[in-house]
Amino acid sequence: MTFLAKVTLMVSIPFIAACSANIDDYSEVKPELDLSEFFNGHLEAYGIVQDFKGKVSRRFTADILGQWNGDKGVLDEQFIFADGEIQHRCWNLNKSGKNYTGTAGDVVGEAKGKVAGNALNWSYVLSVPVEGKYWDISLNDWMYLVDENNLINRAKMSKFGLEVGQITLYIRKVSSQAHRPLTKGCNIEGGH
Numbered sequence: 001m002t003f004l005a006k007v008t009l010m011v012s013i014p015f016i017a018a019c020s021a022n023i024d025d026y027s028e029v030k031p032e033l034d035l036s037e038f039f040n041g042h043l044e045a046y047g048i049v050q051d052f053k054g055k056v057s058r059r060f061t062a063d064i065l066g067q068w069n070g071d072k073g074v075l076d077e078q079f080i081f082a083d084g085e086i087q088h089r090c091w092n093l094n095k096s097g098k099n100y101t102g103t104a105g106d107v108v109g110e111a112k113g114k115v116a117g118n119a120l121n122w123s124y125v126l127s128v129p130v131e132g133k134y135w136d137i138s139l140n141d142w143m144y145l146v147d148e149n150n151l152i153n154r155a156k157m158s159k160f161g162l163e164v165g166q167i168t169l170y171i172r173k174v175s176s177q178a179h180r181p182l183t184k185g186c187n188i189e190g191g192h
Contacts, residue, residue, distance in 0.1 A: 021142075023114050023115075023116045023119060023120075023121040024116050025116075026117035026118055026144075027116040027117045029117035029118045030117065030118065031118055031148060032115075032117060032118060032145075033115050033117070033118050033119060033120055033143065033144075033145040033151075034115070035073065035093065035095065035100060035115070035120065036068045036071075036073055036095060038145065038148075038151060038173060039064070039066035039068075039073065039093075040066045040067065040068055040073075040176055041066060041173065041174070041175050041176040041177050041178060041179075042064075042065060042173075042174040042175045042176075042177065042178065042179040043064040043065075043066065043171055043172065043173050043174060044061070044062065044063060044171070044172055044174055045061065045062035045064060045153075045169050045170060045171040045172070046060075046061055046062075046169070046170050047059070047060050047061075047062070047168060047169035047170065048060075048167070048168050049165060049166075049167050050165055050166045050167075050168070051164070051165050052162075052163055052164050052165055054166075057165070058081055058082065058083070059081070059082040060079050060080060060081045060082065061079070061080050062077055062078060062080070062169075062171075063077075063078045063080075063180075064076065064078075064171070065178055065179065065180060065182060067178065067182065068188070069188050071094060071095040071096065072092075072093070072094055072095075072188050073091075073092075073093040073094075073095070073188065074090065074091065074092055074093065074182065074186060074187060074188045075089075075090070075091040075093065076088075076090055076182050076183050076186045077089045077091070078183070088183060089104050089105070089106060090104060090105065090183065090185070090186035091103070091104045092104070092188070098114055098115045098116065099112070099113070099114050099115075100112075100113050100114070100115065100120070100122065101113075102122075102124070106126055106127050106128075107124050107125065107126055107127070108124075108125040108126070108136055109124070109125060110124070111123065111124030111141075112124070113141070118144055118145040118146075119142065119143065119144050119145070120141075120142070120143040121140070121141070121142050121143075122141050123138065123139065123140050123141065124138075124139055124141070125137065125138050126139055126157075135159060136159075137158070137159055137164065138157070138158045138159070139155045139156070139157055139158075139167075140155065140156045140158070141153065141154075141155040142154050142155070148173070149172060149173040150170070150171070150172055150173070151170075151171045151172075151173075152168075152169070152170060152171075153167070153169035153170075153171060154166065154167070154168055154169075155167040155169075
């Protein structure tokens with residue numbers, strides 16, 4: 001890379017970052033996303049994980065059960081990967097106006113996000129097992145409600161500020177009714 005190209009790249013990075021999407025850009029977009037409405041009942045999801053080069057490294061499906069009691073909710077997620085691995089995550093969620101917080105057993109600290117229009121942007125750190133060790137991976141997660149029963153989720157994963165991969169997930173609401181009991185230890189009052 002020439003000196004001029006390097007300087008141009010260095011100068012343009014702040015402008016590119018400044019032009020990235022802001023959650024408030026979606027404030028007028030319909031239909032409006034309310035996590036306590038969409039993530040309530042039986043949902044199913046289909047997704048891929050891509051590495052930093054864009055190559056698909058994993059494929060998965062997920063069975064999700066959401067339940068809410070006022071401004072407190074739980075998402076009971078069961079992931080089945082194409083290689084046969086099964087993972088479980090129990091999110092405990094809190095809603096305060098347009099803001100949401102969440103915790104889960106493999107989330108470091110607390111996830112924080114905001115809804116505007118049909119979109120949610122939230123960030124959190126996930127503890128991911130990699131070759132016998134655990135890496136703390138930062139996720140910048142965007143959800144977009146397509147219609148009342150369909151949502152697209154895109155997440156960028158980074159470590160030390162460098163993008164290490166992406167997750168793309170399609171989530172479909174099957175029914176507002178529970179299709180199974182919550183997994184033991186996964187409940188609205190707490191517990192992961």
